[in-house]
Amino acid sequence: MTVITEASIKELAGFKSADTPVVSCYLDVDGRRHIRAKDYLLELESLKKQLLASHPGQNFDADLALMSDYVATHLDRHGVRGIAMFSCAEKKYWKVIRLPVAVANRLSVNQSPVVGPLEAIVHALEPLGVLLVDRQRARMFIFQFGEVVERTELFEALPREYDRRDDASRGSREREQHHIDELTHQHFRHATEAVFRLYQDKGFGRLTIGATDEVYAAVEHELHPYLRERLAPRLHVPVTANETDIAKAAFGIEQIVELEREQAAVTKLRDAIGAGAKGTAGLGPVLAALNERRVATLLVSNGFEESGWLCSCGALAVKGPKCPLDGEEMERVDDVVSDAVDAALLEGAHVVTCEGNADLDVHGRIGALLRY
Numbered sequence: 001m002t003v004i005t006e007a008s009i010k011e012l013a014g015f016k017s018a019d020t021p022v023v024s025c026y027l028d029v030d031g032r033r034h035i036r037a038k039d040y041l042l043e044l045e046s047l048k049k050q051l052l053a054s055h056p057g058q059n060f061d062a063d064l065a066l067m068s069d070y071v072a073t074h075l076d077r078h079g080v081r082g083i084a085m086f087s088c089a090e091k092k093y094w095k096v097i098r099l100p101v102a103v104a105n106r107l108s109v110n111q112s113p114v115v116g117p118l119e120a121i122v123h124a125l126e127p128l129g130v131l132l133v134d135r136q137r138a139r140m141f142i143f144q145f146g147e148v149v150e151r152t153e154l155f156e157a158l159p160r161e162y163d164r165r166d167d168a169s170r171g172s173r174e175r176e177q178h179h180i181d182e183l184t185h186q187h188f189r190h191a192t193e194a195v196f197r198l199y200q201d202k203g204f205g206r207l208t209i210g211a212t213d214e215v216y217a218a219v220e221h222e223l224h225p226y227l228r229e230r231l232a233p234r235l236h237v238p239v240t241a242n243e244t245d246i247a248k249a250a251f252g253i254e255q256i257v258e259l260e261r262e263q264a265a266v267t268k269l270r271d272a273i274g275a276g277a278k279g280t281a282g283l284g285p286v287l288a289a290l291n292e293r294r295v296a297t298l299l300v301s302n303g304f305e306e307s308g309w310l311c312s313c314g315a316l317a318v319k320g321p322k323c324p325l326d327g328e329e330m331e332r333v334d335d336v337v338s339d340a341v342d343a344a345l346l347e348g349a350h351v352v353t354c355e356g357n358a359d360l361d362v363h364g365r366i367g368a369l370l371r372y
């Protein structure tokens with residue numbers, strides 16, 4: 001069993017098998033959608049049928065049997081919403097990664113494991129800080145994959161005498177109001193200090209705040225600059241909400257943050273292409289840029305697959321069989337897009353896997369921001 005990290009993804013991307021393909025399977029086993037094991041076993045069977053139909057005459061019996069056996073008899077779904085399995089039975093290569101998030105079902109073959117979807121997940125793993133705050137309370141959470149991993153609360157009641165307002169004279173009422181404002185201000189400062197401590201102790205990627213407009217403005221003003229930089233869109237739940245509703249809202253924010261990250265990368269790509277510098281799109285030009293080791297960030301539409309060619313020197317191409325770098329005879333590969341993701345990771349580039357981004361799709365479903 002492997003835990004998902006950038007290092008484990010790179011290790012998978014580094015496994016190559018030129019003669020016999022590697023079968024990669026992503027399966028959604030989320031208990032909220034699939035109550036019974038039978039449900040996702042049926043999904044796996046249908047994926048297998050599709051794979052065999054699209055690869056007539058090829059034999060993946062041993063790999064597919066290992067996968068079915070694992071899913072049917074060895075899978076413990078505790079804390080697991082998706083699994084990734086990679087098999088090259090011929091070479092006794094077998095890896096399983098249990099995922100705390102759901103994945104899109106996918107079964108494909110290539111000369112190395114298909115790791116693009118894992119890249120997308122590793123970014124979704126970044127914890128999210130949540131602060132719910134009003135004039136007296138502050139509740140802080142850290143969420144990961146829609147679940148609470150850390151919580152702390154702060155309650156600062158106003159002095160009791162402020163509840164008895166009827167007998168206050170006009171002058172003392174003004175003084176009283178001034179004092180209340182000061183206490184409220186102090187409470188906001190305590191709340192933002194507590195969030196900063198949580199950030200330093202536990203760490204999180206982005207911070208989302210749930211508050212009324214007025215409170216939000218005051219709290220944002222008090223935030224440490226590090227945290228202000230990390231502000232995500234606002235969370236729309238009251239400070240009294242139950243944890244299930246907060247978790248649901250936090251999960252929504254996590255998805256918005258990921259979409260924003262993808263869109264920011266695609267916008268940068270579009271601008272670079274428009275300016276005619278440091279950007280390229282379409283499978284052929286992107287493979288050429290990878291061959292020249294010029295790629296800083298590779299952007300790819302999740303699910304994009306295309307056959308192509310791979311040279312023993314590592315070069316990738318849409319058309320073969322002559323290597324564009326050394327003129328040697330290349331090997332055919334089932335999914336050169338997946339090889340492009342591997343090459344990018346091994347070259348130290350970032351990979352952004354986009355979910356149905358129309359702007360990237362018009363650019364041929366793949367693009368690259370270039371180092372030079």
Ligand SMILES: [Zn+2]
Pocket residue numbers: 311312313314315323324325326327328
């Ligand atoms: Zn070559």
